[in-house]
Amino acid sequence: MHACMHAVWRERNPMDHFRSLILRWFVPAELFAEAEVRRQAYRAVVFGLAMLIWVPVFAPIYLWMxxxxxxxxxxxxxxxxxxxxxxxxxxxxxxLAGNLLAGAVFAVLVGLACVSGGIAAASLWWLPSVPIIGLVICGVRSGMAWAIGSCVACVVFLTAALFGITLEDDISPEHHQLLDCAGACGIVLCAFILTFAFRRSEAEAREDLTIARDAAERANRAKSVFLENMSHEMRTPMNAIIGMTDLTLRSELRGTERGYLEVVRESSESLLALIDNILDYSKLDTSGFALAREPLDPRAVAVATIETFRSRADRRGLELACHVQADVPRLVVGDQKRLRQVLANLVDNAIKFTDRGRVALDVRCRKATDDGVDLSFSVSDTGIGIAADKQQVIFDLFEKADMSSTRRFGGAGLGLAISSQLVRRMGGGIEVESELGRGSTFRFTASFGPAARGSLEAGPPASPQPGDVRVPRRILLVEDGLVNQRLAATVLEKAGHMVTVASNGREALEAVAARTFDLVLMDVQMPVMDGLAATRVIRDQEQGTGRRLPIIALTSQSFDEDRDQCLEAGMDNYIAKPIRPRILLDLIDGTLGRSTG
Structure with a gap:
């Protein structure tokens, strides 16, 4: 639309209409493709016409003289x-056209000087136009060459005058003043025309840049929409694969079958991590990306990250350790999700490139002041190591120290690239120390804000221990996917909850109006009526009743702005797919309040 408006404006502007006629008449269509070449061609034609219009003026004047x-x-x-x-x-x-034009103007000016008195000729005052034509149309080299040539011509005429070489002068002394006046007027007008042409072409360049910028912004917005849709489309089946695999692993299986399913689960988790990394990397270069500021416990984040990889390390026969120094604060302010993402990427990378030995995570406090805390995190392994000349490129996107290692161990280096950018946004830096065959240590620092006194919040509820009993709840599950309905319902029913299923927001409103529920699990993207709209209607209906039905969002989107949209719509909590049974059940307990029997 913006480009079309510019095109219409250019066509309606008289000067641009004249310019368009000039281009169509003198310039072939092949030169229209590149904008800068088109502007140079326009300047060449305008400069030539600016010189040409003085022919019917000066030719009669010279004849009259x-x-x-x-x-x-x-x-x-x-x-x-x-x-x-x-x-x-x-x-x-x-x-070629620009140099021919400059040469023609140079030749006539020098020729006129030869027949009108040499160094005193009025035509020499026009010589500055020659290097200007060469510079603006052809570039610096041509402009410099014509500038030198013009200076040499002036020096030659001056030398001839100093050595008494007399050149013919067809112009009488009384006519020289008239010629000087006409020449001065011509120079002024030509300078105006040349400057106008240059400024107009520059204005067009700025317009083209504006159009290109708008097109890039539209493309970026389209990319964001595409990524969000892709996230939903890919996470939905991944949710089913991972969820059903987890449920099957909880059943009685033979050793071989369990091994096969564990491979499926690990591969699915790796694919999901790659999807998340791709989406995160696409968001890092946008102005909308920002780190959250929330209370977090560095110890808890480190331990939880290590425990996530415990079973995987056990299967590979690796020792997995976590050491948190005593001086590390219990509570700081920062982005818990992004910190855990960086740690997970580094631990995942360490396990991936370690055949035997151990992987250890170490957390230390580098500096603590009233203004904040600087923490140091290091992940060390006894893996294959990295050559010294390759350590500078491993944080670049898709770079690997050795492609044979990539084929053997897997991975595209995307996690390290994202970790490097996230650490920089946390106010720190990341580095690696490694020796081939001896292992590697990835170390990064991050700055965190101080936690206010009394701001310690309850962490996520602990998983039920033996002897704990979950209180059965009446839960409304709103999900349009049949596979995801079956998965979530199975998880909830095995935990003792009573589940009612709705396929869209409208059915959810009808169910809430007909029955009483303790909690709603609401998918966000659904046909007929989405989860955000349904939540807003429920909150509107609750006005003045004193009752608030807890609603947890189920969504395939993992971006922070999607979480904010859910909370703004009135939802109480948020969980991204794929849904882990234990995390989902803990979130339900945390939202409703734990009950024990």
Whole structure:
């Protein structure tokens, strides 16, 4: 739309209409493709016409002054100028046309000086136009060459005068003043025309940049929408694969079958992590990306990250350790999700490239002041190591120290690239120390804000221990996917909850109106009525009743702005797919309040 408006404006503007006619007449269509070449061609034509319009002025003046040779030179240069700008149609070279134009103007000015008194000739005042033509149309080299040539011509005429070499002067002394006045007027007008042409072409360049910027912004918005849709489409089946695999692993299985399913689960988790990394990397270069500021416990984050990889390390026969120094604060302010993401990427990378030995996570306090805390995190392994000359590129996107290692151990290096950018946004830096065959240590620092006294919040509820009993709840599950309905319902029913299923927001409103529920699990993206709209209706209906039905969002989107949209719509909590049974059940307990029997 913006480009169309510019095109219409250009067509309606008289000067641009004239410019369009010039381009269509003198410039072949092949030169229209590249904007800068098109502007240079326009300058060449305008500069040529600016010189050409003075031919019918000065030719009669020279004839009136009884200088037919000067008039003939003016006539000849007019032919040369026309040929130079017409050469664009045949040579398709702006540089050739510009140099021909500069050469024609230079030749006529020097020729006029030869027949009108040499160094005192009025034509020499026009010589600055020659290097200007070469510079603006052809570039710096041509402009410099014509500048040197013009200076040499002036020096030659001056030398001739100093050594008494007399050049013929067809112009009488009383006519020189008239010629000087006409020349001065011509120089002023030509300078105006040349400057106008240059400024107009620059204005067009700015307009083109504006159009290109708008197009890039539209493309970026379209990319964001595409990524959000892709996230939903990919996470939905991944939720079913991971969820059903977890449920099957909880059943009685033979050793071989369990091993197969554990491979499926691990591969699914790796694919999901890759999806998350791709989506996160696409968001890092946008202005909308920002780190959260919330209370977090560095110890809890470190321990939880290690425990996530415990079973995987056990299967590979690796020792997995976590050491948190005593001086690390229990509570700081920062982005818990992003910190855990960086740690998970580093631990995942360490396990991936370690065949035997151990992987250890160490957390230390580097500096603690009233303004904040600087923490140091290191992940060390006894893996294959990295050559010294390759350690500078491993944080670049898709770079690997050794492609054979990539094929053997897997991975594209995306996690390290994202970790590097996230650490920089946390106010720190990341580095690696490694030796081939001895292992590697990835170390990064991050700055956190101080936690206010009394701001310690209850962490996520602990998983039920033996002897704990979950209180059965009446839960409304709102989910449009049949597979996800079956998965979530199975998880909830095995935990003792009573589940009612609705396929969209409208069915959810009907169910809430007909029955009483303790909690709603609401998918966000659904046909007929989405989860956000349904939640807003429920909250509106609760006005004045004193009752609030807890609603937890189920969504395939993992971006922070999606979480904010859910909370703004009135939802109480948020969980991203794929849904882990234990995390879902803990979240339900935390939202409703734990009950024990």
């Amino acid at each position: 009884d200088s037919p040779r000067a008039a003939m030179l003016v006539g000849l240069v007019s032919i040369a100028i026309v040929l130079s700008i017409c050469s664009l149609r045949f040579s398709k070279s702006v540089a």
